[in-house]
Amino acid sequence: MAKFVIDNAYFAVGTISAAATDLRTYTRSVTVNFTAAEQDKTVMGNTAMARLSGLKDASIDAEFVTDFADGTLDVDLWNWYNNGLDVAVYVAAEGATPTASNPVYTGTMICTAFTPISGSVGDAAMSTANFVLSIGEQMDRVVSA
Numbered sequence: 771m772a773k774f775v776i777d778n779a780y781f782a783v784g785t786i787s788a789a790a791t792d793l794r795t796y797t798r799s800v801t802v803n804f805t806a807a808e809q810d811k812t813v814m815g816n817t818a819m820a821r822l823s824g825l826k827d828a829s830i831d832a833e834f835v836t837d838f839a840d841g842t843l844d845v846d847l848w849n850w851y852n853n854g855l856d857v858a859v860y861v862a863a864e865g866a867t868p869t870a871s872n873p874v875y876t877g878t879m880i881c882t883a884f885t886p887i888s889g890s891v892g893d894a895a896m897s898t899a900n901f902v903l904s905i906g907e908q909m910d911r912v913v914s915a
Contacts, residue, residue, distance in 0.1 A: 780862040781832060783846070783901075785855055786878065792866070796834040796843045798896070802861050802875050803829045804909070828877060828909045829902045830859060836887065836895040844886060847899050851884035856904050868912040877909035 781800045784790030807824030837843045850857050860866070860876045868874040883900035903909070 774864065776863055778865050780860065780864075780866040780874070782860040782866070783850065783857050785850075785857055790858055790860055791846060793832075793834070793843065796837060797832060798835055799831075799833045800861055801831045802909075803831065805829075826908045827903060828875075828879075829900060830861060830879065832899050832901075834897045834899070836897045844897065847881065847884050847897065848886070851881040851899070854880055856880060857901070859901055868915055870913050874912045875909050876912060877903055878905045878907065880904040 779794070779797065779800055780792070781794060781797045782790035782792045805827045807827070809822040809824040810819065811822050812820045834843055834847075849855065856878050857880070858876065859879045860874055862868065862872050862874040864872045866874070879901040881899055882902050883898070885898045888896045888898060
């Protein structure tokens with residue numbers, strides 16, 4: 771398995787009716803989280819817990835260097851959060867082109883948390899956002915264009 775330093779992660783978000791906005795120039799970190807609801811199937815006679823993997827879920831946590839200029843990051847994040855818009859989200863570890871060694875994870879999500887200002891004196895102004903699945907479908911893992 772190849773090892774690499776994340777220095778060109780792709781993160782793009784757009785409304786379903788508009789092209790995605792590439793947020794790489796603002797993105798400091800991005801994390802894709804997959805979870806499954808744990809269902810207990812333990813019965814009499816089991817000597818340990820028995821479980822099933824239930825409904826799947828996904829979320830994305832992102833940290834950005836803030837930009838408040840018109841038409842930039844803060845405006846987009848505010849609109850996605852405040853208007854509860856379904857957005858198409860795309861994340862890959864190394865650039866935007868999907869390959870077998872660089873899958874692009876994509877899904878329809880809503881922004882459920884937005885922190886527009888974060889930092890201490892002397893720090894770069896940061897913001898964070900959280901996106902979660904919104905339409906009852908799993909994220910896709912795309913390995914070819």
